[in-house]
Amino acid sequence: MSAPGRFVTLEGGEGVGKSTQLKALAAALRARGLDVVETREPGGSPGAEAIRRLLLHDLDWTPEAEALLFAAARADHVARTIRPALEAGKWVVCDRFVDSSVAYQGGAGGLGFETIWRLHEAGSHGLKPDRTLLLKLPESEAARRADDRDTAGKDLIGGRGTDYHAAVVAAFDRLAAEEPDRYRTVDASGAPVEVTDLLVTALEDLLP
Numbered sequence: 001m002s003a004p005g006r007f008v009t010l011e012g013g014e015g016v017g018k019s020t021q022l023k024a025l026a027a028a029l030r031a032r033g034l035d036v037v038e039t040r041e042p043g044g045s046p047g048a049e050a051i052r053r054l055l056l057h058d059l060d061w062t063p064e065a066e067a068l069l070f071a072a073a074r075a076d077h078v079a080r081t082i083r084p085a086l087e088a089g090k091w092v093v094c095d096r097f098v099d100s101s102v103a104y105q106g107g108a109g110g111l112g113f114e115t116i117w118r119l120h121e122a123g124s125h126g127l128k129p130d131r132t133l134l135l136k137l138p139e140s141e142a143a144r145r146a147d148d149r150d151t152a153g154k155d156l157i158g159g160r161g162t163d164y165h166a167a168v169v170a171a172f173d174r175l176a177a178e179e180p181d182r183y184r185t186v187d188a189s190g191a192p193v194e195v196t197d198l199l200v201t202a203l204e205d206l207l208p
Ligand code: TYD
Pocket: 013, 014, 015, 018, 019, 041, 042, 056, 070, 095, 096, 097, 098, 099, 100, 101, 102, 104, 105, 155, 157, 158
């Protein structure tokens, strides 16, 4: 039997470099001979990508509806993309997952952590990553990088105020403290290759 698949997620506030690091991390894992699926949220399956457009570009939802839409997108993504890949023994690396819902909708959005975990249980049978890598930058540096990246304008959630985004960062810190076995916090302020090395090191105990 092949080695079991592993599920790794990258998390963090805006502008911490997750998307760049996701590609680099996937390449580093492939170089070790692993079969890697790269995916992202909201999105990662046709249905979830359709919900992504509704969430980020079309309308301004109530907090409850927003949380349900993220959970619905995730349910489809888990059933259609993530679980099949894990069952086939692949590694899945995902740009954001349920922890983003807990931090954004649950923490900053005010619905509370528990509500989001309940939605996740109902929608995705409570699937949790084997490892969640939390990328951290000083707040001023993250804001500068996010502004540089978003010259074409921010999406609806990225464009929320500094208080909202500070609450997101605080919620991620709380999550990392609550689940130290699953979480690793990684300093994202170095050169991209240095950050990728730190990410691989934070997976060392899971690697075959
Ligand atoms: P994206 O363009 O992927 O942004 P980023 O590069 O910051 O990851 O847009 C995702 C946005 O959606 C981002 O602002 C975070 C937010 N989001 C939530 O609010 N809840 C969630 O569950 C997820 C997955 C994302």
